[in-house]
Amino acid sequence: MHAVYCFDAYGTLFDVHAAVRRHAAAVGPDADRLSALWRTKQLEYSWTRALAGHYRDFWALTEDALDYAFAKVPSADTGLRGALLDAYRTLDAYPEVIDVLTTLKQAGAETAILSNGSQAMLDAAVAAARIGALLDAVLSVDSLATYKPLPAVYELVTTRFRVYPNKVSFQSSNRWDVAGATAAGFRAVWINRTREPDEYADLAPMATLPSLNGLESV
Known part of the structure; x- marks a missing residue:
């Protein structure tokens, strides 16, 4: 021990994928892709900020990453942004x-x-x-x-x-x-x-x- x-x-x-899973029906057939992109970019942004010495807190990066994921997955309704972020707070x-x-x-x-x-x-x-x-x-x-x-x-x-x-x-x-x-x-x-x-x-x-x-x- x-x-x-x-x-x-x-x-x-x-x-980390529970937020999109809760709203998968509303997100549509690309829900898994949206969730994967959201997570990938969230991590990428943290490494970039650390290396650049330009801190932006993780919640802001989480929002930025979701916005990027929406831009890459046009089938997903951006009107779900608030609901997805609320769900991420209570994964x-x-x-x-x-x-x-x-x-x-x-x-x-x-x-x-x-x-x-x-x-x-x-x-x-x-x-x-x-x-x-x-x-x-x-x-x-x-x-x-x-x-x-x-x-x-x-x-x-x-x-x-x-x-x-x-x-x-x-x-x-x-x-x-x-x-x-x-x-x-x-x-x-x-x-x-x-x-x-x-x-x-x-x-x-x-x-x-x-x-x-x-x-x-x-």
């Missing part, structure tokens, strides 16, 4: 999240989120999922005005919990995030929900799981 279990939020605890948590966090807390571990999401976004998602009581900290990049996978972001965890990096088990569904956490010295676990091929061979995860189930045994 590690001292601290830290989780990425979007794609790891919360299903569905994956079904195992509450049980896994409960198990970790009962075993005496400290738990946290470390996310590119803005603090307001994260607070809304945590409240909607009813997992606030199972978390010791919800850490946003807002305090640094940059984004993962820059090393300074991962240091938010070791500073908050006053532990060495090797005492942190870090979970993410994003392979690039796992690479960043590994480079920072964390014991990283890749939650490969969609069976993606591996990459970043020089920054390998400690373990790979298809979901968060069984994490306490890793």
Whole structure:
């Protein structure tokens, strides 16, 4: 059992495609394409902003990415913009999240989120999922005005919990995030929900799981 279990939020605890899924019938036959583009551009914009040193918070990037996705998918009604953004504030948590966090807390571990999401976004998602009581900290990049996978972001965890990096088990569904956490010295676990091929061979995860189930045994 590690001292601290830290989780990425979007794609790891919360299903990033749940927002479009809730309105799939209204979006139409290109709903999956819209959702995929929205997510891809959201991440791309965060990396560009970090490298350029020109911060714009994750909610603004989420809005920008949705606007781009609408422009690329003309079959989707832009009148749904507000509804989709409202749905993104309260994304569905994956079904195992509450049980896994409960198990970790009962075993005496400290738990946290470390996310590119803005603090307001994260607070809304945590409240909607009813997992606030199972978390010791919800850490946003807002305090640094940059984004993962820059090393300074991962240091938010070791500073908050006053532990060495090797005492942190870090979970993410994003392979690039796992690479960043590994480079920072964390014991990283890749939650490969969609069976993606591996990459970043020089920054390998400690373990790979298809979901968060069984994490306490890793």
